[in-house]
Amino acid sequence: MSYEVLNQSSVCDYVAAREMMRSIFPKGSRLSAKEVGDGNLNQVFIVFGNDQPDRAVIVKQALPYLRVAGDSWPLTRERMRFETQALLLYNKVAPGLVPIVYDSDDVMSVAINEYLGRHEVMRKPLVARNRFPKFAGQISTFLAQSLFLTSDLHLPGIEKKALQAQFINPHLCKLQEDFVYTNPFIESPENKWNPLIDAEVKAVRSNATLKSAIAELKEDYMTRAQALLHGDLHTGSIMLNEDDMRVIDPEFAFCGPMGYDVGALLQNLILNYLSHFSHTPNADVRAEYQHYLLQMVRDVWNGFAAKFERLWIEQNRGELAPAKYWDFAGGADEFKNFRSRYIRNILRDASGHGGCKFLRRVMGIVGVWDITSIENAEHRARVERMVIRIGSRWILERQSVESIEDLIGIVREESQ
């Protein structure tokens, strides 16, 4: 069998023919499909049994181009293999926090995953001021486990190198290299921005200190293989309800700096916070929800930091600095200091990489719905100016960040 693009009809035959799917759809089941693809990269179907519509799976297929840009933008289909590899690994290191993978097929660039019918993508509910009381706990567990357990703090050197080799993901890394760190900051035809912030956008593009800092962060993204990253951990890559949360779409997975994933998430929560200056005109209602969001940011980071350190204390099996290395008078204290500095450095990296992502969301190719959905251009510009000021300061001040309160402080100061 060779690669062919599935459609709503052929996807049913395809699933029906897969041996691995018999436990969900017994031989002879009649199936139906519905296309639900709303992502930027792939086509996605729900396939369900005609007789048992609650039995359903998600079928994802990579197309040989970037879905959002059409077939003029070729993109290798290997991204589906990276996504499936990452989900299989996450099912081990962070079980229950990602969808189950039932089946996959490299030739067809297809994955058949758990259908999350009771979950919704997080982005829009945050604009609607929904609350997810368990989210900070769940995502901080995901971050701590996925990053710690795939790093040199936990894996023996030889296993870490095998992981690194498995996740050399050049084409999707190149998308981020271009669209997070480069193109938004030069004149590039795909960039889009609100004409009302033209002066601010141009000021960023000619801010020498900022440009150098962004180039340093790009090198960090390109070269520092600290742990396996999700690689695109924004609120559109999270599906949840009040009880349960799953991280989806890790097609950008590669070994990179831990702060990149942490920064992507914190920065998306702050973008949502800022969007309420327009979405929630009532000052009291807004203040209350924004307070909730900042507390979420605080809880995500502090939860991550505590869980990461706990894992390190309990499972220091990697070769970076094993227990024996700290076996000297004062060694236990120094190991504690080393851990604290290491975790603080993840926050500094999150500040820098998150800062770049703030900027690219208002002057690059892909905005976020939280902000693009603000119809009044003046209102949107007000929020976008905050985004630029906060992003710039997260980048420029990253080396003096000591705690999450420093990042929150910048958000407060620049959103008065």
Place this chain on the structure above:
Amino acid sequence: MSYEVLNQSSVCDYVAAREMMRSIFPKGSRLSAKEVGDGNLNQVFIVFGNDQPDRAVIVKQALPYLRVAGDSWPLTRERMRFETQALLLYNKVAPGLVPIVYDSDDVMSVAINEYLGRHEVMRKPLVARNRFPKFAGQISTFLAQSLFLTSDLHLPGIEKKALQAQFINPHLCKLQEDFVYTNPFIESPENKWNPLIDAEVKAVRSNATLKSAIAELKEDYMTRAQALLHGDLHTGSIMLNEDDMRVIDPEFAFCGPMGYDVGALLQNLILNYLSHFSHTPNADVRAEYQHYLLQMVRDVWNGFAAKFERLWIEQNRGELAPAKYWDFAGGADEFKNFRSRYIRNILRDASGHGGCKFLRRVMGIVGVWDITSIENAEHRARVERMVIRIGSRWILERQSVESIEDLIGIVREESQ
């Protein structure tokens, strides 16, 4: 054909049967071999024509264990493949500065390379106070070209990732991780040190600040894939004469931090400098040769920095920060600043990684002949104490290093 260990007889039949070797040894040539292996890892033969003894090649074969430790220390034979891959690449990026590869054979873990009959390994001639007037120019070219041309400053992102994947070299990286950054600093049975410096060795092993710094440098070695490194660039990996120089033995090649190669070389030259406090008792003769060596250190670094920057200006083809990125008022100046900081950071990394290598040479498994050949234990201890003081300061003060004069200054202060 499957793997078998060659001997002085079978290696001749082996070479005679290789099609690729016909241009050097025409069909029917009668060959002889001489084992010359004095390295730590492999067996090495010179194979030459009985009738034309000036026609000769070097045959290297990896054994399935560490040669210096015997068959009790298994080591994968893939190291020969990494060495050959690296030599083939260096023949492109630094032509004339490495041996030519005539033939290679992954099944037998063999490489057949150019015989360097007019060259000698650099280490012992430096102890004998020989001078190599072209060396600083040659090695600084090798370093600049091999590091710049394999980095994200020159390679497009996708090519760089392919290079990185090709050189994931887990087993030889693990040797350095253990023997440069870990085992010398803990109690480990293979460590050897002069009993007269027992107090100093134990002080290093329980110096909390130093231990944390070494762990940070280990993470840098393990994770930061900045460029293709030789990975073991000491004076025993350099063959030369007055005119010509070749870098040999890149079996440790992998993508890592540039400062590691630079630091290995500078630190080996300084080790030689220090060894003359014993090898050259005549103060005037010693002072003159030590002055020569420090000038060599200065010339190697300054030559490297100038050539690296020149390559960057002329061949900024990578994606880290392309010309267009600096296209704004003041952008050319900022690009210059960015280059200066980048190159200064290579020196800081060289200081840190070189510092670790200083220490490991006097308290780990493998010493250097420059120092181990000092027979008088008191004399040797005096030099080894200098090594420890200099190595510790290169590590601890690395973040304030601004120029090569800072590193030389530490050497002078600690070798009074």
